[in-house]
Amino acid sequence: MTKCILIFDEIKECLDILEIFDEKSIYLSEKLIVKPKKEVIYTKQELLLLENKKENLLKIKEISDVRVLNPKLDRELRQKSMRKWLMPFGFIAGLGFSNMTNLSTFSMLGLNNIGNSILGGILGMISGYIGSFFASGSINLNRNKELRPILRFNKEGKWLLILESQIGYELPWMLIKESKTKDIIFIES
Numbered sequence: 001m002t003k004c005i006l007i008f009d010e011i012k013e014c015l016d017i018l019e020i021f022d023e024k025s026i027y028l029s030e031k032l033i034v035k036p037k038k039e040v041i042y043t044k045q046e047l048l049l050l051e052n053k054k055e056n057l058l059k060i061k062e063i064s065d066v067r068v069l070n071p072k073l074d075r076e077l078r079q080k081s082m083r084k085w086l087m088p089f090g091f092i093a094g095l096g097f098s099n100m101t102n103l104s105t106f107s108m109l110g111l112n113n114i115g116n117s118i119l120g121g122i123l124g125m126i127s128g129y130i131g132s133f134f135a136s137g138s139i140n141l142n143r144n145k146e147l148r149p150i151l152r153f154n155k156e157g158k159w160l161l162i163l164e165s166q167i168g169y170e171l172p173w174m175l176i177k178e179s180k181t182k183d184i185i186f187i188e189s
Contacts, residue, residue, distance in 0.1 A: 003030070003068060004171055006161040007153050007182040011035075014161045017179045018058070026172050032059045034066055034160035063154050068162065068187055069147060079136035086128035086135070094124020146187055158182060 008014050014033055021028065067074050098105075098120030106119050154160060165171045176184065 003187045004163045004176070005150060005185040005187060006163065006176065006179070007150075007185070008159045008161065008180065009182060011159050013180050014159050017161070017175070020175055020179075021172070024172070024175070026175075027166060028163055028171075029166045030162060030164035032061060032066065032162040034061055034063050034069070034154065034162065036154050036157045036159060063151070063160070066162070069150060069160075071147075075136050075139075078139065079132050082135050083129060083132040086132045087125050088128070090128025090131070091121045091125040094127070095121035097124070146185070149183075150185060153183070 006014075006017070011033075018031060021031075063069050064073070067077060095117050098117040102113070104113075104116055106116050109115075109119075111119060150160065163171060163176075
């Protein structure tokens with residue numbers, strides 16, 4: 001799916017376009033405001049942000065907490081989800097391999113067949129854990145060129161609004177073009 005990132009100078013402009021979407025009953029699967037670096041936020045903007053956060057329950061995050069904009073966070077989350085699958089399957093594969101081959105690899109430790117099988121399963125589970133690191137790191141999304149201008153805008157004090165439409169629906173391009181965006185960036189997710 002394509003995500004659209006709108007860049008605004010002020011928080012008020014972000015909130016205005018979201019209000020227009022609500023008035024016109026345009027539902028989005030994701031709408032997230034990314035605030036600029038702390039040093040750049042004005043007190044007036046911070047107060048406006050706090051008011052609207054209480055009223056609308058908006059998602060407002062730092063750029064380092066957004067998975068689409070932070071490849072390191074994306075890799076960590078992918079590794080966690082892969083670990084949930086690879087470790088149990090590694091245990092089962094290690095257990096099965098130990099039972100099929102009847103190898104007594106760990107007999108020097110004084111283990112019987114059951115002990116050898118369980119130790120083989122534990123080694124398989126460890127290999128699944130290690131495999132989750134390599135598998136999550138091998139997926140190279142190579143988004144550095146896409147993310148560089150977005151990170152620059154964030155450091156300059158611009159507000160980012162991430163929009164994703166529901167499946168089967170287009171984003172309201174006419175409304176987006178009429179808003180006072182500084183730039184519109186598309187990211188494939």
